[in-house]
Amino acid sequence: MSAHTQPSGSSGNGLVKWIDSRLPVFTYLQKEYGEFPAPRNFNYWWNFGAILTFMLVLMIFTGIFLAMQYTPHVDLAFDSVERIMRDVNYGWLLRYMHANGATFFFIAVYIHIFRGLYYGSYKNPRELLWIFGVVILVLMMATAFMGYVLPWGQLSLWGATVITNLFSAIPLVGDAVVTWLWGGFVVDNPTLNRFFSLHFLLPFVIFGVVVLHVIALHVTGSNNPLGIDPKGPQDTIPFHPYYTAKDSFGLAIWVTLFAAVVFFAPNFFGEPENYLKANPLVTPAEIVPEWYFLPFFAILRSVDFNVWFIDAKLGGVIAMFGSILLLFVVPWLDRSKVRSARFRPIYKWFFWILILDCFLLGFVGAHSPADQVFDGVEGLLFIDLGHVGTAWYFIHFLVLLPVLGMVEKPKPLPTSIAEPVLGGGQAATGAAAKPMEKA
Amino acid sequence: MTDHASGPDEQPESRRDFLYLTAGLFTGAGAALALWPFIHSMNPSADVLALSTTEVDISPVEVGQSITVIWQKKPVFIRRRTAEEIEVAEQEPLADLPDPESDADRVIKPEWLVVVGVCTHLGCIPLGQKPSEVRGEWDGWFCPCHGSHYDTSGRIRKGPAPTNLPVPKYEFVDDTTLLIG
Ligand code: HEM
Ligand code: FES
Numbered sequence: 001m002s003a004h005t006q007p008s009g010s011s012g013n014g015l016v017k018w019i020d021s022r023l024p025v026f027t028y029l030q031k032e033y034g035e036f037p038a039p040r041n042f043n044y045w046w047n048f049g050a051i052l053t054f055m056l057v058l059m060i061f062t063g064i065f066l067a068m069q070y071t072p073h074v075d076l077a078f079d080s081v082e083r084i085m086r087d088v089n090y091g092w093l094l095r096y097m098h099a100n101g102a103t104f105f106f107i108a109v110y111i112h113i114f115r116g117l118y119y120g121s122y123k124n125p126r127e128l129l130w131i132f133g134v135v136i137l138v139l140m141m142a143t144a145f146m147g148y149v150l151p152w153g154q155l156s157l158w159g160a161t162v163i164t165n166l167f168s169a170i171p172l173v174g175d176a177v178v179t180w181l182w183g184g185f186v187v188d189n190p191t192l193n194r195f196f197s198l199h200f201l202l203p204f205v206i207f208g209v210v211v212l213h214v215i216a217l218h219v220t221g222s223n224n225p226l227g228i229d230p231k232g233p234q235d236t237i238p239f240h241p242y243y244t245a246k247d248s249f250g251l252a253i254w255v256t257l258f259a260a261v262v263f264f265a266p267n268f269f270g271e272p273e274n275y276l277k278a279n280p281l282v283t284p285a286e287i288v289p290e291w292y293f294l295p296f297f298a299i300l301r302s303v304d305f306n307v308w309f310i311d312a313k314l315g316g317v318i319a320m321f322g323s324i325l326l327l328f329v330v331p332w333l334d335r336s337k338v339r340s341a342r343f344r345p346i347y348k349w350f351f352w353i354l355i356l357d358c359f360l361l362g363f364v365g366a367h368s369p370a371d372q373v374f375d376g377v378e379g380l381l382f383i384d385l386g387h388v389g390t391a392w393y394f395i396h397f398l399v400l401l402p403v404l405g406m407v408e409k410p411k412p413l414p415t416s417i418a419e420p421v422l423g424g425g426q427a428a429t430g431a432a433a434k435p436m437e438k439a
Numbered sequence: 440m441t442d443h444a445s446g447p448d449e450q451p452e453s454r455r456d457f458l459y460l461t462a463g464l465f466t467g468a469g470a471a472l473a474l475w476p477f478i479h480s481m482n483p484s485a486d487v488l489a490l491s492t493t494e495v496d497i498s499p500v501e502v503g504q505s506i507t508v509i510w511q512k513k514p515v516f517i518r519r520r521t522a523e524e525i526e527v528a529e530q531e532p533l534a535d536l537p538d539p540e541s542d543a544d545r546v547i548k549p550e551w552l553v554v555v556g557v558c559t560h561l562g563c564i565p566l567g568q569k570p571s572e573v574r575g576e577w578d579g580w581f582c583p584c585h586g587s588h589y590d591t592s593g594r595i596r597k598g599p600a601p602t603n604l605p606v607p608k609y610e611f612v613d614d615t616t617l618l619i620g
Contacts, residue, residue: 161562162562162563183482185483185487186511190483190487281509283583287563313560369586
């Protein structure tokens with residue numbers, strides 16, 4: 001023992017020291033979650049990382065117990081879920097936590113992403129961190145999509161049919177790909193089986209990517225609401241107890257909201273149609289995805305025209321996947337060196353317009369394209385809103401982000417984090433008014 | 440690889456490069472090949488593929504009526520068309536069709552139209568089999584999912600679906616029995 005250097009984290013008892021000198025987990029925890037110097041000015045938007053971690057663990061935990069009772073077979077799946085709801089002890093709680101957990105997981109991840117977009121957290125040097133985040137989003141979408149198929153209700157089956165059929169738009173190999181995905185000629189038992197297998201697997205893959213995401217975070221350090229780098233100890237505080245406390249407080253509120261939905265409105269986000277057992281011969285009148293997919297669904301359906309040799313079907317698929325994959329290159333689309341929207345007078349407005357646009361697309365996605373938006377008003381159809389919303393989404397990322405970086409004149413940045421926080425006001429004006437290297 | 444072997448001490452380097460390269464290529468190709476069984480295991484299995492056929496007794500179907508039968512787990516629409524429906528389907532100028540196909544090429548006996556009842560857009564089941572259901576603007580079938588209209592020959596006329604409802608392989612065993620598949 002004596003030969004080993006004593007790590008700072010191993011101030012505890014002998015056993016801790018014994019383990020730590022052989023596998024320095026305690027040192028690691030102390031370094032990354034204890035002393036880890038975090039900018040002193042986090043606001044509550046920085047709670048969502050902790051909230052997301054909690055949600056992932058909750059989903060895996062409830063999922064494993066559901067899987068003990070669930071039967072992945074087209075003849076039995078629906079009834080096994082009903083049995084979970086009625087006969088299994090606390091089965092209703094497990095399922096309602098899992099189903100609403102997906103909803104809350106997505107609320108949190110969307111807030112987390114928009115937080116990043118507002119404060120420029122994707123910019124140098126955090127590009128890779130951001131990319132891992134988008135990978136997590138894509139995996140979450142795949143996981144949730146396949147999870148929704150498992151209870152084998154009407155929307156499970158028909159949602160799966162419509163979404164897997166999207167791949168038939170791929171030129172030449174499309175049909176072969178779809179048959180391969182299905183393991184048959186319709187969405188059927190082989191499909192349900194593999195979806196269960198993958199739905200079980202993917203969350204653990206997500207877990208792995210989360211680990212990479214956090215490691216990358218701890219290399220660059222956290223961004224903060226001002227978007228400027230900490231310049232010294234006066235700008236940071238140790239993660240523990242300051243942010244462990246703040247995260248716990250935020251998490252407590254979050255869990256309260258979650259519990260309110262689970263106990264008092266467990267079907268609020270669900271569709272009654274999915275309490276009907278899947279019927280391969282009857283398509284429901286309307287196929288709507290879960291709310292968290294609605295904006296993307298709207299983009300898919302808004303491309304109802306051919307572009308050159310790309311027909312509408314393929315075009316819609318490209319636009320939908322494109323709208324997600326676009327996020328990967330946001331660090332390079334945004335040419336502005338200033339991170340935080342607080343100092344970007346024009347971008348700030350467009351940020352909020354983008355949020356409105358996403359809500360608009362969500363609204364469009366929930367309605368049939370050919371329906372009128374307002375009962376009294378002739379002519380304005382949901383598809384028209386869809387066109388506008390979709391166009392704006394792409395304009396924001398592909399045109400505005402690059403152009404703003406060149407034309408926008410950012411406000412002067414504070415010289416340090418400590419200064420505005422601790423109220424040393426006047427120095428702020430001294431900071432560069434020219435296009436600046438981040439402080 | 441040999442051209443930069445100028446000195447005696449560089450000779451082993453290029454040999455090593457060669458070994459690395461070939462070993463790498465073979466390992467890579469081997470790994471890719473080893474992946475194939477896994478990928479292929481997800482394709483339809485022998486039992487799914489076993490080309491099932493479905494025999495249908497069509498004697499109870501009156502003129503103007505439709506029935507739905509299952510073949511390979513897919514719904515197949517069988518419609519005993521009225522003289523008027525047949526005429527409309529036959530007269531249609533091919534130039535008006537997004538996926539031109541003459542009615543004669545889609546039937547064995549004009550009275551009986553047999554098509555796979557799966558929308559060629561994204562796989563919903565079109566409406567129009569029951570008298571109570573809408574049949575769309577061309578009086579054939581209407582897919583409620585994204586609004587595709589099919590005519591009395593099951594051909595796509597309007598909406599996002601790219602192609603006509605496919606005609607499965609079938610034959611008349613006798614006047615009242617149909618064998619699909
Ligand atoms: C990223 C994490 C996860 C997400 C986003 C997710 C999402 C979902 C969703 C949306 C459903 C459908 C709920 C419903 O309407 O009934 C579902 C069902 C299910 N999930 Fe997950 N899940 C996750 C993790 C897991 C894990 C790790 C397991 C198993 C180890 C699991 C097992 C199940 C089972 C058995 C069902 C079917 C029972 C039911 O429908 O409630 N899930 N999941
Ligand atoms: S699936 Fe029939 S119109 Fe889209």
